[in-house]
């Protein structure tokens with residue numbers, strides 16, 4: 001496509017954008033079990049209005065935009081309360097879970113280098129930890145030591161311990177991990193770090209908002225936040241179960257000393273002193289303002305209500321999967337994520353099942369190994385599970401009758 005030689009009209013370009021969406025997954029009515037989170041039209045409207053007010057503002061320099069400094073501090077403060085970080089807790093907003101995790105990896109590397117002179121650092125983490133850790137190790141030059149999970153899909157802590165050596169700068173646990181939706185034994189992982197005075201990052205990108213509320217709703221949630229000795233940082237994605245606009249996460253450190261390893265400052269160019277809190281230079285204010293607005297709009301009782309709704313839908317879906325003999329639920333969900341595969345992979349290709357569901361409008365993540373379909377269940381799905389299960393049955397019958405095969409596809413694409 002070439003740039004039009006004369007600009008088009010406003011209504012024209014906006015109509016074209018709306019047209020472009022025609023084949024996208026219908027997330028507003030709950031057809032996406034991944035990628036999008038929806039707490040209702042009123043919440044979306046608040047996020048969009050707040051985003052629009054700050055779409056040009058830039059948090060790279062909060063001297064010019066003290067409002068964004070305040071917005072960031074208040075958002076981080078709320079997240080700190082959820083994480084029980086206490087007055088010492090110190091964090092930044094980032095553009096998403098990946099940037100938060102990259103910063104945790106970078107901070108661990110810097111700390112190892114400065115405090116212990118480590119030049120060949122490694123990270124010990126379960127195979128279930130998110131791909132963003134792999135990216136961080138690759139970007140920042142650390143060795144990734146992936147340790148197979150146990151039969152319950154949780155981190156195998158003794159095996160992790162055996163992989164730690166003098167060059168280990170970081171151990172990782174997830175609350176919950178993405179692939180099967182279970183929470184790692186955070187206290188045991190953090191104890192490995194505490195005993196060696198190294199970093200322990202808890203990936204709370206998925207659970208950081210909801211686990212606090214699930215505990216308050218009476219669910220048995222094992223300790224996972226800063227109340228656990230040895231945890232040094234936690235990532236929490238607001239653009240997931242915080243229901244804010246895309247581009248908002250928080251990386252929280254136990255204290256400012258640990259947070260200092262995250263930041264970057266240089267004056268080695270002709271443009272003066274340049275400091276940045278994360279990967280980004282220019283840091284758009286839109287997602288920050290939208291997060292602030294949605295969090296204040298929803299309030300504590302709003303998040304409690306949304307956590308109950310998402311959990312209700314997740315339990316209903318898990319029960320429906322368990323009731324289908326051809327499917328196997330990988331694990332009882334600890335939060336709002338679940339995955340299922342074929343009871344007999346020789347008879348059923350779950351990627352073909354995903355194809356059949358997509359033909360009916362439902363989008364699920366395809367993952368493996370082992371070949372599985374993954375559902376991130378959020379508040380929008382409350383009341384929609386019956387319709388999904390009806391289509392799940394129809395799709396299953398179709399695939400079994402046809403003996404169809406499918407492609408794994410990708411969790412994230414490079415096109």
Ligand SMILES: Cc1ncc(COP(=O)(O)O)c(C=O)c1O
Pocket residue numbers: 096097098099101130132174176177178203205206237
């Ligand atoms: C557990 C976990 N960590 C990290 C991430 C990465 O987050 P993002 O896609 O916002 O970069 C995800 C994304 O789904 C996740 O599930």
